[in-house]
Amino acid sequence: MEFNVSSASLLKGILDVSKAIPAKTALPILENFLFVLRGETLEITASDQELTLRTCVPVQEGGEDGSMAVPARQITDLLKSLPDQPITIKTTSDGSFECLWVNGNSSLPYFPAADYPEIKGAGDDAIKAAFPAQVLCEGISSTVYATSDDEIRPAMNGIFFDMDLDSTTLVASDSHKLICYTTDKASVEQKCSFILHKKAASVLKGLLDRSEAMVQINFDSSTVVFTMDETMMVCRLIVGKFPDYRRVIPQNNSNILHIDRLQLLNTAKRVAVCANKASNHIKFDLSEGQLELSAQDLGFALAAYEKIECDYNGESLSIGFKSSFLIDILSNMSCGNLVIKFADARRAALIVPAEEEEESGRICGILMPIMVS
Numbered sequence: 001m002e003f004n005v006s007s008a009s010l011l012k013g014i015l016d017v018s019k020a021i022p023a024k025t026a027l028p029i030l031e032n033f034l035f036v037l038r039g040e041t042l043e044i045t046a047s048d049q050e051l052t053l054r055t056c057v058p059v060q061e062g063g064e065d066g067s068m069a070v071p072a073r074q075i076t077d078l079l080k081s082l083p084d085q086p087i088t089i090k091t092t093s094d095g096s097f098e099c100l101w102v103n104g105n106s107s108l109p110y111f112p113a114a115d116y117p118e119i120k121g122a123g124d125d126a127i128k129a130a131f132p133a134q135v136l137c138e139g140i141s142s143t144v145y146a147t148s149d150d151e152i153r154p155a156m157n158g159i160f161f162d163m164d165l166d167s168t169t170l171v172a173s174d175s176h177k178l179i180c181y182t183t184d185k186a187s188v189e190q191k192c193s194f195i196l197h198k199k200a201a202s203v204l205k206g207l208l209d210r211s212e213a214m215v216q217i218n219f220d221s222s223t224v225v226f227t228m229d230e231t232m233m234v235c236r237l238i239v240g241k242f243p244d245y246r247r248v249i250p251q252n253n254s255n256i257l258h259i260d261r262l263q264l265l266n267t268a269k270r271v272a273v274c275a276n277k278a279s280n281h282i283k284f285d286l287s288e289g290q291l292e293l294s295a296q297d298l299g300f301a302l303a304a305y306e307k308i309e310c311d312y313n314g315e316s317l318s319i320g321f322k323s324s325f326l327i328d329i330l331s332n333m334s335c336g337n338l339v340i341k342f343a344d345a346r347r348a349a350l351i352v353p354a355e356e357e358e359e360s361g362r363i364c365g366i367l368m369p370i371m372v373s
Helices: 007-020 072-081 133-146 198-208 261-272 323-332
Strands: 002-006 032-038 041-047 051-058 066-071 086-091 096-101 104-109 127-132 158-163 168-173 177-183 192-197 214-219 223-228 231-236 255-260 281-287 290-297 302-309 311-313 317-322 337-342 349-353 363-367
Touching: 002 007, 007 041, 007 051, 007 072, 007 086, 007 198, 032 072, 051 198, 066 072, 066 104, 072 104, 127 133, 133 158, 133 168, 133 177, 133 198, 133 214, 133 323, 158 198, 177 323, 192 198, 192 231, 198 223, 198 231, 255 261, 261 281, 261 290, 261 302, 261 323, 261 337, 281 323, 317 323, 323 363
Parallel strands: none
Antiparallel strands: 002 086, 032 041, 032 066, 041 051, 051 231, 086 096, 096 104, 127 214, 158 168, 158 192, 168 177, 177 363, 214 223, 223 231, 255 311, 255 337, 281 290, 281 317, 290 302, 337 349, 349 363
């Protein structure tokens, strides 16, 4: 096995898949990249058996087709230290491979490709869907922070893809907050759904960040395959039933606040400095034309409040929230102006972009209140 390749191209390829290399594993072969040479294409695979990443790198003067498992840490460190230049990689008869560059070379061990576990994709009954890369990236960014770490309800530890012929909604919730991102840009062949674990979602977001391609999705009851550009991601799905999120979205909250998102975000951050560190409670006092935010920690004699002029239409209302949850939602929305709809101090608030925002309706947040004195 021998081929020539740009060191920068090879480094980019291995970095694209390196997040699937496990930090600890009972299967040492998974600490390696799988290199498979086919003609003038080098296929690079990394896997922890839950998540698999694969990409293709063009090579020059590829010799006889072949495959080998290459130590991930050593080859990555070597390529990071090389300036961009052509390199030659070839196997030797003593179970090692050489990496040759302009004025030097290195010799590293490799392992039989046959020892690498077989990577299985979705089955013959897989459902197909497609997303524009940037839409999928935005959907994941808008929801992944709201996922849970619940060992009892694993379905809450991922993003729920609720896909229909006319629209697709990505949903995440940790029981205290719920975020929905809806788009009509995705295409799917039938009504369907799956739950993508938040770790896989975060890795996928990184791959999509600079891509303009269409992402092809194939999935069955246990496995999903995302294909974009020259890269493929295979991962296991969370098996379970996601709660019926539509039932918890408030429909008749009649107390309505219109406010600048950044102004509310920055005020919440300032006031939250004096909140109790254990509870992070922050209080909203709403009256006509005015919102007052306050927080206190009696144990350390801390207190803060700030008044904001706003457009509020409704009854005078005092309601409490966990400041970290509120700040999370406000930080991860991109609109300029918000509408927050309240029912009373005990029921969830609905947070959506203002009607005049171009993307109005694509994202909504639901935040559960807390009791404050």
